[in-house]
Amino acid sequence: MKGAWIINTFRSVLNKDSLFFRLILGIQKEFALKTISTTDVIQYINRATGHDYSAFFNQYLYHSSPPVFEYKLKQKGKNTQLTYHWKSDDPAFAMPVEITNSYSYLFGKQIKTFERVNVTTEWKTITIPNFESGDFDVNTDKFYVKKSLVQ
Helix, strand or coil, X not given: CHHHHHHHHHHHHHCXXXXXXXXXXXXXXXXXXXXXXXXXXXXXXXXXXXXXXXXXXXXXXXXXXXXXXXXXXXXXXXXXXXXXXXXXXXXXXXXXXXXXXXXXXXXXXXXXXXXXXXXXXXXXXXXXXXXXHHHCCECCCCCCCEEEXXX
């Protein structure tokens, strides 16, 4: 099950289905009938995307727990101040994630709108305008992560 979550998370990180499916097809073509290693696949992905995803794969493939999105919330009038970072086993880990930036109901169904933020192991602070801190969430449907509210 973890493997499927890693693939789904990587697809969400790329945020471009055409690139994701080109990678899947390219891996099949590049390595057909060959014995390969995990490193071979990661190096192929890094070359094909022009981005180094080594820390991503190191975190997800070589550590049992997913990264933890640690965050603090502070209500400031109508706005919410969000302070956040990744708690991960790999100190170089960085990955975007989607957080709620609005919350509403339509015909009794909860509707969340997400905003993509780049997260590293260093603490950052942003302000979400016109947002109640109690409505905050992380899109765990697309990203295999844990979340932890810290005081």
